[in-house]
Amino acid sequence: MTSTEITTVSSASAFVPGPATPYQGDIARYWNNEARPVNLRLGDVDGLYHHHYGIGDVDHAALGDPDDSEHEKKLITELHRLESAQAEVLLDHLGSRGRDDTLVDAGCGRGGSMVMAHQRFGCKVEGVTLSAKQADFANQRAQELRVQDHVHARVCNMLDMPFETGQAAGSWNNESSMYVDLHDLFAEHSRILEVGGRYVTITGCWNPRYGQPSKWVSQINAHFECNIHSRREYLRAMADNRLVPQTVVDLTPATLPYWELRATSSLVTGIEEAFINSYKDGSFQYVLIAADRV
Numbered sequence: 001m002t003s004t005e006i007t008t009v010s011s012a013s014a015f016v017p018g019p020a021t022p023y024q025g026d027i028a029r030y031w032n033n034e035a036r037p038v039n040l041r042l043g044d045v046d047g048l049y050h051h052h053y054g055i056g057d058v059d060h061a062a063l064g065d066p067d068d069s070e071h072e073k074k075l076i077t078e079l080h081r082l083e084s085a086q087a088e089v090l091l092d093h094l095g096s097r098g099r100d101d102t103l104v105d106a107g108c109g110r111g112g113s114m115v116m117a118h119q120r121f122g123c124k125v126e127g128v129t130l131s132a133k134q135a136d137f138a139n140q141r142a143q144e145l146r147v148q149d150h151v152h153a154r155v156c157n158m159l160d161m162p163f164e165t166g167q168a169a170g171s172w173n174n175e176s177s178m179y180v181d182l183h184d185l186f187a188e189h190s191r192i193l194e195v196g197g198r199y200v201t202i203t204g205c206w207n208p209r210y211g212q213p214s215k216w217v218s219q220i221n222a223h224f225e226c227n228i229h230s231r232r233e234y235l236r237a238m239a240d241n242r243l244v245p246q247t248v249v250d251l252t253p254a255t256l257p258y259w260e261l262r263a264t265s266s267l268v269t270g271i272e273e274a275f276i277n278s279y280k281d282g283s284f285q286y287v288l289i290a291a292d293r294v
Ligand SMILES: C[S@@+](CC[C@H](N)C(=O)[O-])C[C@H]1O[C@@H](n2cnc3c(N)ncnc32)[C@H](O)[C@@H]1O
Pocket: 024, 027, 028, 031, 049, 050, 051, 052, 106, 107, 108, 109, 110, 111, 112, 113, 128, 129, 130, 131, 134, 156, 157, 158, 159, 173, 174, 175, 176, 179, 180
C-alpha cells in the first residue's frame, strides 16, 4: 500500500486521508509528539495555545525583581503576552471582517489564533493541521469556550483544503509556510479566497541579501524538520498566484526582545541562540506579508 492509500481515523473528523507525502507523515508525527513546556505552560496562562513566537517590547515593570519567587511565573506570562501580541498584529492585517465571513487558518496548531480571530470578528474560523492531536486539542478548547459552532480544526493538508473556490474572505499562515512548497501553497490560498479577500503570513525567511541560508538557518531547519524559504521566494510565489502584497513589515527588531527574554527563562529549548544570532547577523528575518487576492 502506498502512503496515499492509507487512511487513518481521528476524532477530529470521521475519515481523514493519510499523509500526501512521507514528509507530511513525518511532520504529522512531529506535532503529534510535541509537548514542550515552553508551549504548554505559556498556553496555560489564559487557555490560548500558540506555536509561534512573540513581538513587542518587554514590560520590565511587569517582570519585577529577578530574585522574586514569582519571577518565573511572571516571565512565562510576559512571553505569552508577546506571542498573543504577534497574533493580534496578524489579525490586524486581515482588515475588517464580518460575522458572516469564513476565515481559514492554514497550519492552525493548537488553535490559539483561531479563537482570537473569532473573538475579534465573530465569524467562522476553519483550521487545518497535519496533526490529529493538535486538531483534537483545538476542538476541545473550542468546546470548552463554547465557540465550537464557529471555530473548528480538522486534519488536512493545507495544499488541498476541503473548501469551495472563493469561500474564504481571509486566510493566513502563522509560522506554518516553511513546511510546504510556496507555489503550491499560494495557488491553494488563491483558490479558496474570494476576489478582494485578504491573505496574511507571519514567517521566518532567509534574507537574499545574505546570499544563501546561513548555518543558523540550517540549524533551525534541522531542529523543526522544516525548510525555510527566502523572502524573494515568498514575493515571487505570491505574484505568480494573484496575491498582491499590500504590506510587508520586517518584524525582526520587534521579535528580538522576545528571544532575549526567552533565553533567560527555565523553558529554553536550545534553539534560542540560532534565532538570536541569525536575526543579528542579518541572515534571517521575521516578516509579515499581507496580500490582496486580485
Ligand atoms: C509552528 S506550528 C504553527 C501553528 C499555528 N499557526 C500557531 O501560530 O500557533 C506549524 C503548523 O503547521 C502545520 N502544518 C505543516 N505542514 C502542513 C500541511 N501540509 N498541511 C496542514 N498543516 C501543516 C503543522 O501541523 C502545525 O500545526
